Amino acid sequence: MYVAVKGGEKAIEAAHGWLAEERRGDPRVAELSVAQIRGQMSLAVGRVMAEGSLYDPDLAALAIKQARGDLIEAIFLIRAYRTTLPRFGASEPVETGAMRCDRRISAVFKDAPGGQVLGPTFDYTHRLLDFALAAEGEAPEAARVEAAEEAMPHIMGYLDREGLMEREADGADVPPDMTREPMELPADRALRLQALARGDEGFLLGLAYSTQRGYARNHAFVAELRIGAVAVEMEIPELGFAIELGEVMLTECETVNQFTGSKTEPPQFTRGYGLVFGQTERKAIAMALVDRALRWGELGEEDEGAPAQDEEFVLMHCDNIQATGFLEHIKLPHYVDFQSELELVRKLRAQVTAAPQGAAK
Amino acid sequence: MGENSERKAWMGLLARAPADDLDRLWRATGLVPEHERLRAPEVGAVMVRGRAGAEGAAFNLGEMVVTRCAVRLGDGRVGHGHVQGRGKAHAEQAALIDALMQGGEAVRVREGVLDPLARAEAARRDERAGKAAATKVDFFTLVRGED
Incomplete structure (x- = not known):
């Protein structure tokens, strides 16, 4: 009842x-x-x-x-x-190579054309609490110099030119969209990247760290990390051409990882990719590492059974809203569910105490 | 194509402009064109796409909020506005300006609205680029102690 x-x-x-x-x-x-x-x-x-x-x-x-x-x-x-917004359409893929970078660093090429631009970073701060911030003070002012009109090409392009870098495979013109259709596994790279881009930073950070500690070996270098504004363009059917809808701040991380090659392919580096809204570099780096770990199948690597290699485990658990929804629902009233458990336990206990002594063995 | 590229440029400028700046400049022109709304300002989302490794398969990165509007002036000119964020007045002003730019008021609108917006945007970009440039690393090699 x-x-x-x-x-x-x-x-x-x-x-x-x-x-x-x-x-x-x-x-x-x-x-x-x-x-x-x-x-x-x-x-x-x-x-x-x-x-x-x-x-x-x-x-x-x-x-x-x-x-x-x-x-x-x-x-x-x-x-x-x-979920309340009508969908007007989808943009052209953003051109991150044309990003107006606030920050752009490479851990593999010191003399990258365009230079190493630190931007407004916490790196190299001493992580000492700044008590001056607890008091009201003058607004600080950043240093400025004349900016050279210099292109900032992706670092990967240089490795690519020598053929040392794995080429990215083309995908479908219309990528799968997990906000429209339920996620189906195995997922292709596009679907994985969508899930990771909206995934929980803490969860991805932990998984990425696990790959560094040896759970799915793939040592990553940050080939490039860039943060800045990118234009978003969309084709407008009424106009018949694409226009800019605005600009978004993005963080992009590209990693280079070792690869030994195969019988058909000479040794070349492989890559991981992270792209995230906002200035979110911890998340972007983590995303790139997890993306790379999930690519073991297409790169002919061994499944080591590591959590970060397990697509089902990663993709089905990286969404913090799904996770928190299910986790937190257990605090809501379960009076009836619990009542039935209670009755079951009482019945089992009654059976044990009522059982004859000899049968207990 | 060349004609479109000019229109694309002003539509992009209007989309990126801070709504307050556009509103102030637009009011200052004193233009109150009669128009009908072909599409009342509507807030929606556009799925922003990226590419794996910046060059490979397209994927859905996440959505952005966009407001769109379409108007027709008394003389039949049609204007479209697609702007970032939830600014309904922003989208309608962008649509009106798009329509006006296709006729006799173009010079007045360009000088009164588009040029100042473009200058302000260029100044904002310069300032940011200048701050970024100040954080560019100059490497120097320390004297080696071999000789």
């Missing part, structure tokens, strides 16, 4: 009222504006856009405020909003 129970409306209303008050915090302290979050918490905004899979810094900042800084909750809000 199924018994529906109702109740708790008043308690829920009061809980949400208190949530709103707690979100606001001490009213004697100035309220945080969405513009402040967008401008001063921009890496959190980037993460919410990337894993929310929707580029809109204002909405991401609003979601962070509403979620009291809980980024997974903010990502949840963005994912929910995303």
Whole structure:
């Protein structure tokens, strides 16, 4: 028999009222504006856009405020909003080679044309708490020099020219879209990259680290990491040509990994790829390492049974909204489910105590 | 193609422009063209694509928020606006400007709106490029101690 129970409306209303008050915090302290979050918490905004899979810094900042800084909750809000939007179409693939780079570094070529540009990085800081930030101070000003009109080609192009680099295979004109059709395994590279691009940073970081520690051996060098603005173009049917819809900030990571070659192919490097919305370089590097680990099959490598090689394991568990939805639902009322378990345990215990002594052996 | 490239350039400029800047410049022109909405401003999403390894198979990276609008002026000129974000007024202004740029008001609109937007964008880009350039590493080799 199924018994529906109702109740708790008043308690829920009061809980949400208190949530709103707690979100606001001490009213004697100035309220945080969405513009402040967008401008001063921009890496959190980037993460919410990337894993929310929707580029809109204002909405991401609003979601962070509403979620009291809980980024997974903010990502949840963005994912929910995303589902309300009509889809106008798909862009042309972005040209990351034409990125206006804030940052561009290579760990393999010191003298890369275009140079090593550090950008606004935490690297080389001492990770000492800066107590000056706790006090109000003057707005700092970055140094500026005349920028040379210099192209910043992808580093991979140089390795490619010598034939040392694996060529990327072409794919379908219309890539699979996991937001429209359920994900089917085995997944092709395009589907894997989509899942990884919106996957949880922490989960991918852990998996990527596991590959570095030997669970799926593929030693990676960061051939190039670049962060900057890229134009997004889409063909407009009414116009009959493509126009720019705007610009997005992206982080791209390309790795080079060793490969011994085969009977048909001379030794060449292989590659992993990460591309993520926002300034999100930890995620982009992790994505590239996990992408590379998942490519073991197409590269004729051995399945070592490592978690990062297991496509089903990685792709079905990297989405933090799916994960948190299932994880957190267990805190919601399961009174009836639990009641049946309780009765089962009581019955089993009664059987044990009622059983004759000799039968216990 | 050449004709389109000019139109593409102003449509892109309008799409990228900060909504407040466009609004201020547009109002300052004093233009209030009569028009009908062929498509009322509508907020939606566009799936942004990338390529594996920047050159291989296309894949879906994630969506971006876009607002679009289409208008027809009294004389029949049609304008389209597709702008980043949720700015409905932004999209409609972009569509009106697109329509006006196809006729007699083109010079006035270019001088009053497009040129200042382009200058402001160039200045923003220069500033960022200048800051990036200041963080470019100059390598130098330390004197080796062999001799």
